[in-house]
Amino acid sequence: MFFGLAEGVSYPTIAATLLFAYILVVAIRRRYFSSISDIPGPFVASFSVLWEIWSIIGGHIEFKTIALHEKLGYFVRISHNEVSVSHPEGVRKILLNPIRKADWYKVMALLDHRFQTPMSEVDPKMRVERAKNVAAAYSLSHIIKFEPYVDGAISLLSKRLDELASVSKPVEFDKWFNYMAFDVIGEVTFSNAFGFLESGKDLGGSIANSRVLTLYVTLAGFFYSFHKYTLGNPIVNKLNLMPQQHIFDTTKRAIQMRQKNPDVRNDMLSLWLQQLKEYPDRFKENDMYGVVNATVGAGADTACLKETWRLHTPVALGLARVVPKEGLTIGGRFFEPGTKLSIHQWVIHRSKESFGEDANEFNPSRWLEPRGQAMEQYYIPFGAGYNSCPGRNLARLEVSKAASTLVRDFDIRQVDPKQSWTYECHFTAVPYGWPCYVTRRGAL
Numbered sequence: 001m002f003f004g005l006a007e008g009v010s011y012p013t014i015a016a017t018l019l020f021a022y023i024l025v026v027a028i029r030r031r032y033f034s035s036i037s038d039i040p041g042p043f044v045a046s047f048s049v050l051w052e053i054w055s056i057i058g059g060h061i062e063f064k065t066i067a068l069h070e071k072l073g074y075f076v077r078i079s080h081n082e083v084s085v086s087h088p089e090g091v092r093k094i095l096l097n098p099i100r101k102a103d104w105y106k107v108m109a110l111l112d113h114r115f116q117t118p119m120s121e122v123d124p125k126m127r128v129e130r131a132k133n134v135a136a137a138y139s140l141s142h143i144i145k146f147e148p149y150v151d152g153a154i155s156l157l158s159k160r161l162d163e164l165a166s167v168s169k170p171v172e173f174d175k176w177f178n179y180m181a182f183d184v185i186g187e188v189t190f191s192n193a194f195g196f197l198e199s200g201k202d203l204g205g206s207i208a209n210s211r212v213l214t215l216y217v218t219l220a221g222f223f224y225s226f227h228k229y230t231l232g233n234p235i236v237n238k239l240n241l242m243p244q245q246h247i248f249d250t251t252k253r254a255i256q257m258r259q260k261n262p263d264v265r266n267d268m269l270s271l272w273l274q275q276l277k278e279y280p281d282r283f284k285e286n287d288m289y290g291v292v293n294a295t296v297g298a299g300a301d302t303a304c305l306k307e308t309w310r311l312h313t314p315v316a317l318g319l320a321r322v323v324p325k326e327g328l329t330i331g332g333r334f335f336e337p338g339t340k341l342s343i344h345q346w347v348i349h350r351s352k353e354s355f356g357e358d359a360n361e362f363n364p365s366r367w368l369e370p371r372g373q374a375m376e377q378y379y380i381p382f383g384a385g386y387n388s389c390p391g392r393n394l395a396r397l398e399v400s401k402a403a404s405t406l407v408r409d410f411d412i413r414q415v416d417p418k419q420s421w422t423y424e425c426h427f428t429a430v431p432y433g434w435p436c437y438v439t440r441r442g443a444l
């Protein structure tokens, strides 16, 4: 028997209706029949990732997540399969527990899946294995050897500030700190500064473009399968189509220049090249390129000190892990296997329960008071557990020296004293548009 289409009904109409019905069923199932249906959160988050995507694009996911926790409590459903956790047990049970990372991290194989790094590896055991290949380069005993080069970059920065001061030109610190961070990471990784401080310019547009790249990568992590077959595809990358990949071109050029440099030191790259030679079966050339890209990308983002890192934490996206097969109980609430649980560092760092009633205030002396010691367990600017930041030694060295030198040597005042600090949080908190006048202390 043959059924024809009713008059006025076309195949596209039927396809659209079926698609709509499918989306509706999925949304209803996620909203009402998921193991986290009872957890409060924005309506749109109960059936999609749209709340997270929209908040990341908006540039202030950190304050939105804090506000939700203040209103709704320890657990907030921020997407159909992710719960943001602010319970004091969260750091220990989610980050210090060696459980799988969320698939979002897979996007951190940059430019594409051939360049795996410890960051992109979601399995904790494999991540630890990968990290072993590169760990020595980040160790304090290795990093400390680069102190003279950090000092050199700070002196050059001071010289540039003197030049700007002499013509009363406002200083855009966000740019100059970025230049310094790039040059330091160049010295530590390739035995050569990139030349940002020397030229006083964003060479090749690397810094401006890395903002676009960061936003793209942060969003693409939520749609990894799609990214992998589109812009994260090796063919697309060979054609140079990855959005704003200038930073990787800059890194590639730095590696090429280093090969011609007769004066290379025992830099990070030399340790990784040695590893490549000694363990070719477990550390391959693409792994090395991946790690170099991750180090330059992460290392060039550095900003300020302990209380500042608490109040203005550089990473502004929840660190997400996946509940293991035996499930996980936090604060008396059981979470089923496969649920994504994330720790948002801004939420943890501004918790009044952990940091006191003055949690939203800049009060460095909290760390010197008796309560300071108990606060340490909730202080996680560099993450915590097996996936914590390997670059923390360099970050601490560089930021402590730069901040203290600048505060010692310069008077700094805003061009517009009433302007509040401006920054955007997509993946990291990136300051912009906050010009200041500087004058050398003691100068007439």
Ligand code: HEM
Binding pocket: 117, 118, 119, 120, 131, 294, 295, 296, 298, 299, 300, 301, 302, 303, 304, 314, 315, 319, 381, 382, 383, 384, 387, 388, 389, 390, 391, 392, 394, 395
């Ligand atoms: C203020 C400065 C910095 C802060 C606050 C910071 C913080 C972080 C955080 C929170 C993570 C992710 C942890 C997670 O996903 O669980 C991370 C990862 C990472 N950071 Fe940093 N970082 C800083 C500077 C640096 C520097 C200077 C370098 C390079 C020398 C660096 C290299 C990395 C790398 C390679 C990863 C990937 C970690 C992995 O192996 O999985 N970071 N960082």
